[in-house]
Amino acid sequence: MNIGLFTDTYFPQVSGVATSIKTLKEQLEAQGHQVYIFTSTDPKVSKNANEPHIYRFSSVPFVWFKDRRMTYRGGFQALQIAKELKLDIVHTQTEFSLGMIGKFVARQMKIPIVHTFHTNYEDYLHYIANGKIIKPGGVAVIARYFMHGMTGIVSPSKQTYDTLKEYKVDTPVVIIPTGVRVAHKPEEDYSQDLYKQLGLTPKTPIVMSIGRVAFEKNIDDVITAFAQVVERIPEAKLVIVGDGPARSALESQASDLGIRESVIFVGEVQHEEVYSYYRLGDVFASASTSETQGITFIESITADTPVVAMHSDYMDGIVIDPSIGTLVETPDALADPIVRYLKAKETGEVIGDPSEREAILHEIDERTFGHRMIDFYREALTIYHDDDDDDMAEQNNAAYVRSFLHPFRRDQDD
Structure with missing residues (x-):
């Protein structure tokens, strides 16, 4: 054809x-x-x-x-x-x-x-x-x-x-x-190299945001929630990958909240590098309600990084178990599940049923x-x-x- x-x-x-x-x-x-x-x-x-x-x-x-x-x-x-x-x-x-x-x-x-x-x-x-x-x-x-x-x-x-x-x-x-691509080769993951590039260590609790840095993505709500996360986990970092018209405003917001040193703005990266950034994160956070196909969310799932995001008809059909992520009703509720996933990394806790994640991977393959x-x-x-x-x-x-x-x-x- x-x-x-x-x-x-x-x-x-x-x-x-x-x-x-x-x-x-x-x-x-x-x-x-x-x-x-x-x-x-x-x-x-x-x-x-x-x-x-x-x-x-x-x-x-x-x-x-x-x-x-x-x-x-x-x-x-x-x-x-x-x-x-x-x-x-x-x-x-x-x-x-x-x-x-x-x-x-x-x-x-x-x-x-x-x-x-x-x-x-x-x-x-x-x-x-x-x-x-x-x-x-x-x-x-x-x-x-x-x-x-x-x-x-x-x-x-x-x-x-x-x-x-x-x-x-x-x-x-x-x-x-x-x-999205579900099957990745080990050599495609160079997240270990990113720790050094970003001044982090494998023990650093990392919240990831990836996508166009635009106002409709509501990244400001993620930063507000992250300020609450830092109060409970001071060593946590928010890594924002992408660029766009909202970047300057978001940098100012982080400064106003007193967490500018805890927020890393990476800028735009090459498409083939994105998977490693997903792997770098311990949790992927988003407050966007404008997504029609949620590619960043499902890419995060393929990297085995849990998602914390807003309820929607689309996401409700994907995030069916805590092993995949947690959905909330309002941006104010983002902080608690983010903290839970970050603490699970430290303690080795397994959240949810991993077999549910495998079933979803077939659907999004x-x-x-x-x-x-x-x-x-x-x-x-x-x-x-x-x-x-x-x-x-x-x-x-x-x-x-x-x-x-x-x-x-x-x-x-x-």
């Missing part, structure tokens, strides 16, 4: 979406399929770089979100490439520029198109003119217009599935959780993810009918564009 993945975000950009797409590509290729990435240019990638099966289209930084990019041309070029590659199916991973190009390619080639809804944009509206342009109801309008006419939609979680139903998306939706996605593609190819009226499709796409130009339309609250 020849599969085209259309995405505005891909490596070297660091995000959960980019990680999910890379995982999907690798698993599909492992099953013998040909996968082609259609994505944006990136200043970190030379124009002469050799990137097999990756096609980049001219782009500029997104006006309100500078570390993400938007393609501004390339539709006909993408169509020509897709024809030469003889794509069997288009899988869009974005509702924006490359997503629209993917829709154009699929319609012109008369092949099925499926879509993964990665992001709950209601959690990111503050990036767009402080939330004054697009309101939460407008997100539903945009989602409905974009997904209309798709053969099928992939939802990474029950939480996202429920959101799409609230948006009244009429395309069939299937839940396929994103998988990238290989399981790949097999489920191929089954979904095959079903899409089976049920696809080229009955899309070109005029109606053009009208729908025009309405989709107008949904951005007129963000205060009344039908946003439909």
Whole structure:
């Protein structure tokens, strides 16, 4: 099968979406399929770089979100490439520029198109003119217009599935959780080297936070909870891996709380280094409620690092035993379970039933993810009918564009 993945975000950009797409590509290729990435240019990638099966289209930084990019041309070029590659199916991973190009390619080639809804944009509206342009109801309008006419939609979680139903998306939706690499070789773990690099020792109690350092991730709540942890375990350290717009504010917060020496800001690291940081931690802590597929959480589980996080429909299905982690109702409740896991390291206490963790590992395995996605593609190819009226499709796409130009339309609250 020849599969085209259309995405505005891909490596070297660091995000959960980019990680999910890379995982999907690798698993599909492992099953013998040909996968082609259609994505944006990136200043970190030379124009002469050799990137097999990756096609980049001219782009500029997104006006309100500078570390993400938007393609501004390339539709006909993408169509020509897709024809030469003889794509069997288009899988869009974005509702924006490359997503629209993917829709154009699929319609012109008369092949099925499926879509993964990665992001709950209601959690990111503050990036767009402080939330004054697009309101939460407008997100539903945009989602409905974009997904209309798709053969099928992939939802990474029950939480996202429920959101799409609230948006009244009429395309069939299937839940396929994103998988992560479960099987790691011993030589991939160099966490012992990180102790020296960070000025720590194997006895240091370590709380880990990994991901984009953005305001919607609620890392400030983790720092507040960690201040309580330090009162009970003074030698504890909070290691924050990642970068983003909230870093300066979080550094100031740690200073104001008098724990700046106990909080280590590592910055952005290479993807292949992330596993070692998970292994470094004794507990992974997050107060984020904006996750739709929780890749950082499940990556932590594969590293045998327990998770302390917020309850959600998605996490409730993953964290089913204390050996995997503990979920809390409010950020104020994070400190107690963090302390428990840190003390368990010191005493050697085994928390929960390790066999429950093994069962979850199968569900989140990238290989399981790949097999489920191929089954979904095959079903899409089976049920696809080229009955899309070109005029109606053009009208729908025009309405989709107008949904951005007129963000205060009344039908946003439909």
